[in-house]
Amino acid sequence: MPVKLISPKQQMRAAQSFPFFSSIAILIPVLIPIWIAASIFVYAAVAHHPNDKVCAYLVPAGYRFYGVLGAWVVVLNFSSHLANMVGGALNLALLLWAISILVVVPLGVRDVLRAQRANWCEIEHQAE
Template sequence: MATKVITAKQQMRAAQSFPFFSSLAVIVPVLIPFWIAASIFAYCSIAHHPCNRVCQYLVPAGYRFYGLLGTWVVLLNFSSNLAGWVGGALNLALIIWGISVLIIVPLGIRDILRAKKEPWQDLTVETE
């Protein structure tokens, strides 16, 4: 059987990718529909990574991002009522966006920095 080496840098980048792109998508809301589609593929590919530590960074970032989107669905279903409470649809959108940034970005930056400090080692995997 052939072997493949997954370098320490590749593992670190895999661990950092989901929090990075989730943070970027929340900061630039136009990217959210694209990242929703791409995140499914990113999550699936990283979830089956041979290094368990990579998955330990992925799961909380995925829970945060997908939990936030689920909350958006609920909030947007009641947006007509909520907009009246906060003074209009624009105010509601800005409040939802601000809270989203506060949830995703600081924790994403924390995960990115933690992954950078992690002592990654090259991993040899047998391939078929």
């Protein structure tokens, strides 16, 4: 079997991909439906990375992003009642968006910067 070398930069980019694009999608809500679909492929690809350190960046970012979207589903199911409590549908949408930004973006930026500062070593992987 041929051996494939995975460079430190490739590993770093794989670790940074999910938190980076999740943060971008939350900041620009129009991109959320696109990122939901694309994130499934990114998550599956990175989850099977030969370096476990890459997966250590992926899992918490996935929990944050998918957790926020799961909370959106619950809140939006009760949006008619909750909108009255916060002063209207626009206020509810802005509040939901602000909370999502506070949960996903700062920790996503932290993960991207941590991955950039981490010590990555070249690894060999048995290609099939």
